[in-house]
Amino acid sequence: MNAIIWKNKPVTEAQLIAACKEDDRRAQKFLYDRYAPVMMGVCRRYTKTEEDAEDILVEAFFKVLTNIKQYKGSGSFEGWIRRIMVNEALMFLRRRHNFNLTVEITNVDVKAPARVIDDLAAKDIINVLNQLPTGYRTIFNLYVMEGYKHREIAEMLGISINTSKSQLILAKKRLRALLGQAGFPGAEKATP
């Protein structure tokens, strides 16, 4: 665990969380500063604009700080925060998108040269993800980035497991195409 320096002295994450449970505003700000950038990246993957991502972040972090007493310390604290962020992002998306308006397709395995992706900058990743349809992007995020199973994604989004799978395949195909259009020919050469 990385050492946390707060008030010019090292503290453990548990001590920081305990201070937040006591409604210590400086501890809350410290916690926010520590996790907000990562969580902003999480939120940004689900939305097409930074403003939407920040709205999700604010709402989710408010829930983190006001429900922190529910965290019992049994799992990763960052993982707990991340789940809150993802749930908030999904709530945001559910209000604007119908995840059932998709078609089912057969499985497609897309490979891309590793060196191509290694050269992607953050803005390139964001640009590519932004061009994915919401359904594709959401399932891509949940499955690839968060590690959820299709069964779990189906329950979270209220869709069938096959829909989740087909959307993921379409997302992969679209990513490959988008990477090629972005000037990363290695991706286009990847074989399905």
Added chain:
Amino acid sequence: MASNKDIFDLFKEQQHKLAQPPSPRAWKRIERRLDNRRVSSRHDNTFKPLAMVAAIALIAVFAFLMMVGMGQQNDRLFALNSLNDTNGLEQLSFSDASFDSHMSSAELILVAQHAERQRNGSISEGTALQKLVPSGQNTQKKATRIPQFSWLNGKWQSANPDNDLAVLESWSTSGTHKLVGVARKEGQLIEKMQLEEKHGQLYFGSDFGTGHFVEYPLKTLNQREAVFENKNAGFPEQIVLKRLSPSRLAIIYRNAEIEAGNQSERIRALQERHMLSSQQAVRYLSRLALQ
């Protein structure tokens, strides 16, 4: 040399690049919401106890009002139950001045039987003095026992004129709460007496010829006898008015405890004095002349 990787794995490995600090406005928004929550929480913490106290107070007031209401009902019932008391103010009673709370058990039985007959039969308003009215509206608020001694009014003389010829006694009503009696012997005033009701208590008073009245509160009363007692008066401690017959009376002066063989009792036996016929008057006067 580039090796093909699953495109998803590559994105997953690169996701750390997406981390970026949110705008400073984001924390201000969170902080503002936290402040609002803290204020509302503080209000809750302030007002919740107050609300609880207010609720408890309301319940207490409600319970108190209920108890007061029930208490008043109980008081009313209690007042009605105290109908047997002579000073019941809320009771409905006969405005019969001759009501006697010191009745003998036989009289009480008679009264109870009378009440039972009235209950079974139609309710009669009775005479003007016996209307069923709330006692609070009763013009004669308290039944006086003086009228029970109205038979004492008139003139009385010694029942044994041969032995105590000259004793004459006269009683008359003085107001509604007082009877006044005077005893004379051979024309000389020997005793002033009075029967007076004061503060709900009946007193027999006598000056025993001294001009200073000694009062004897009523101790017992029945149809034939009224006993007045004052143990601080010396002799007599008791004065008993005994009605021997409608026309015969005995006034007994005695001590409360009469020792056997040492009886100290003075009895003045009286009979109602009637107007003498002319023959009786002649006989009486001639006897006086012979003496």
